Amino acid sequence: MSETNSTPAEADPLSALPACVDELAARYSRPPLEHQIARARAEFDHQRGTVCDDEDGFENHVALFLQWYVIDRPLDPDGPPVLHALRQGGAACDPRLLRALASSQHALFEVLDPRLSRPTGVRVLDLVRGGLWRVDLVQPMEGLTRGDIFEGRVLPWDGRVRFGPVFCYHPRGAREAVHDIVRHARQQRWPSARVIAALARMKLKHSRGRNVPAERTYTLRALLDPRATPAQWVAGVDADPDPDQAQEHTWNRS
Numbered sequence: 001m002s003e004t005n006s007t008p009a010e011a012d013p014l015s016a017l018p019a020c021v022d023e024l025a026a027r028y029s030r031p032p033l034e035h036q037i038a039r040a041r042a043e044f045d046h047q048r049g050t051v052c053d054d055e056d057g058f059e060n061h062v063a064l065f066l067q068w069y070v071i072d073r074p075l076d077p078d079g080p081p082v083l084h085a086l087r088q089g090g091a092a093c094d095p096r097l098l099r100a101l102a103s104s105q106h107a108l109f110e111v112l113d114p115r116l117s118r119p120t121g122v123r124v125l126d127l128v129r130g131g132l133w134r135v136d137l138v139q140p141m142e143g144l145t146r147g148d149i150f151e152g153r154v155l156p157w158d159g160r161v162r163f164g165p166v167f168c169y170h171p172r173g174a175r176e177a178v179h180d181i182v183r184h185a186r187q188q189r190w191p192s193a194r195v196i197a198a199l200a201r202m203k204l205k206h207s208r209g210r211n212v213p214a215e216r217t218y219t220l221r222a223l224l225d226p227r228a229t230p231a232q233w234v235a236g237v238d239a240d241p242d243p244d245q246a247q248e249h250t251w252n253r254s
Helices: 013-027 034-048 058-071 081-088 095-103 172-187 192-208
Strands: 105-117 120-126 132-137 149-157 160-163
Touching: 013 058, 013 081, 013 095, 034 058, 034 192, 058 081, 058 095, 058 149, 081 095, 095 149, 105 192, 149 172, 149 192, 172 192
Parallel strands: 132 160
Antiparallel strands: 105 120, 105 149, 120 132, 149 160
């Protein structure tokens, strides 16, 4: 499964999202903000683990970091770079893309139904916060099957729900362990961002020991590894998500 969305630009306006993220990251790391992106990268690697530039997954790690820096990490009390760009104007990105990024939700998803119509799509469950998303796809996500678990973003576009361009897939052999980890994290009222970061550290460890079964790296002990800055995590989750009872999410604006 590819960890980036590679739909051709001429087929889908959202294929410009990676370039938009890159442009915003460059704009909001120039002097006098160059210290911001360096500090943010240190925070990100501390939470998720450091990936060396000669390792598999390095480019995806950087892409995930840039998304987080642009969309989630506040520069100041006025919010992250994408909100600054929306207020200040002057960005090369289409304002509709900026609004979509600003409205996006970062989550840990499990595939419930990979074969939906209109013309193709997928139904996923937010494992930490609960709730269903029916996500439209321009192209099928190759290799996606029921039960797959991945980190990604959903965002509004033309009255529908779409995925962002970068994903982090967890090994299929870790599915039961991930459910146990998420269940424990929810009992502790951990927010989604903390759970996602902890699982990213486990995936990194698993990728470095390719012959080690996933259940040996995806563990509650690994979950309790104290890496994240406590002030960055805000508790608040509901009851365990049940795909048979969860309500389907949507946006009322494009």
